[in-house]
Amino acid sequence: xxxxxxxxxxxxxxxxSEKILICEQYLGHNAMYWYRQSAKKxxxxxxxxxxxxxxxNQTASSRFQPQSSKKNHLDLQITALKPxxxxxxxxxxxxxxxxxxxxxxxxxTRLSVL
Amino acid sequence: GQQVQQSPASLVLQEGENAELQCNxxxxxxxxxxxxxxxxxxxxxxxxxxxxxxHSGRLTSxxxxxxxxxxxxxxxxxxxxxxxxxxAFITGNTGKLIFGLGTxxxxxx
Numbered sequence: 001x002x003x004x005x006x007x008x009x010x011x012x013x014x015x016x017s018e019k020i021l022i023c024e025q026y027l028g029h030n031a032m033y034w035y036r037q038s039a040k041k042x043x044x045x046x047x048x049x050x051x052x053x054x055x056x057n058q059t060a061s062s063r064f065q066p067q068s069s070k071k072n073h074l075d076l077q078i079t080a081l082k083p084x085x086x087x088x089x090x091x092x093x094x095x096x097x098x099x100x101x102x103x104x105x106x107x108x109t110r111l112s113v114l
Numbered sequence: 115g116q117q118v119q120q121s122p123a124s125l126v127l128q129e130g131e132n133a134e135l136q137c138n139x140x141x142x143x144x145x146x147x148x149x150x151x152x153x154x155x156x157x158x159x160x161x162x163x164x165x166x167x168x169h170s171g172r173l174t175s176x177x178x179x180x181x182x183x184x185x186x187x188x189x190x191x192x193x194x195x196x197x198x199x200x201x202a203f204i205t206g207n208t209g210k211l212i213f214g215l216g217t218x219x220x221x222x223x
Contacts, residue, residue, distance in 0.1 A: 031209055037155075042118070043200065043213040056208035088155055097209040102147055102162035108155050 003027045004106035006091050011111045013081050020067075021076040021109045023091030031055075031097035032074040034066060037108075038087040049074055050097040081113045117141055118214035120201055126220045127191045135217045137201035139182040144204060147211065148175055148186050151198040160186070160199075191221045 007022040025032065034046040048056040052068040063085075065077045078085060088108040094101035119138045127133055137146070145164040149157050161168050161175040163184065168175045172191075177184040188195055198218045202211040 033209065035211075042116070042215050043202070043211075045210045045212070048208045048210060050208070056206065056210055058210070090157065094209055097207070100145060100164070101204075101209050102159055103209060103211065104159060105149075105157040108157075110155065 002107065004091060004093060004104060006089075006106040006109050008109060009107065011109055013111065013113050015081060015083060015113060017081050018077065018079045019081065019111070021078070021089050021091075021111070023074050023076070023106060025072050025091075025093040025106075027093055027095075027104065028072075029093035029095050030071070031094045031101070031103075032068070033092040033094075033103060034074065034076050035090045035092060035105075036087045037090065043090070046076075047074075048097055055097055078111075083113045086111055086113045116214065117212050118201060118203065120199075120214035120217050122217060123215070124218040124220070126222065129191060129193055129221055129223050131191050131221075133188040133191055133195075133219060135186040135188070135199050135201075135219075137184045137186070137214060139203055141182070141203075141205075143179065143182065145179075146177055146184050146201060146203040148184070149200040149202065151200055151216065153197055157200070188219075191219075193221045193223055195219060196221050 067075045091106040092103040094103040148160040163177040174187040198216040200216045202213040
């Protein structure tokens with residue numbers, strides 16, 4: 001059974017709309033992350049949270065807002081969607097945030113913006 | 115420029131051949147990680163490797179931190195090894211990973 005659940009697996013949206021990508025982890029981890037993978041680009045770090053607090057934000061646009069309603073949840077709200085937002089979004093988690101932790105990744109949500 | 119350089123960009127093997135994938139980092143690092151990305155997109159962690167050599171089945175990862183490089187050796191390749199191999203290093207104290215573009219491996223029967 002997958003321990004990091006991302007929903008939905010596939011998502012199609014129209015330009016200008018808003019979507020929420022869901023991530024739940026059942027590993028008892030305290031740190032959670034979002035990454036994005038666009039065509040022809042490396043996997044790109046977006047956010048890290050530790051104990052439901054934002055630790056690092058590498059996303060320039062305020063259209064991307066993480067939401068942590070519970071310790072094991074880190075959803076990603078994206079507003080005013082653009083075609084350039086089309087990518088696969090991966091959620092990850094680790095026991096603690098830090099440089100000696102190996103994060104585990106979810107299966108990803110593939111977003112297409114038309 | 116890219117902080118993580120992976121080579122080769124792509125590789126085609128016949129089943130049973132060995133593969134050597136390279137990863138070079140442009141900055142000092144404390145630890146790095148190898149991932150396998152399935153053709154469907156999901157990521158599997160292969161090795162978390164602060165330094166030295168680690169083995170897992172037919173896979174061997176060797177990391178020399180002070181030389182900022184790591185290699186992944188796949189022995190006796192199988193068609194199920196096909197996919198993309200990504201390396202990344204962990205930076206800062208927030209667990210952030212910086213990834214390379216990957217090596218796409220195709221193993222033919």
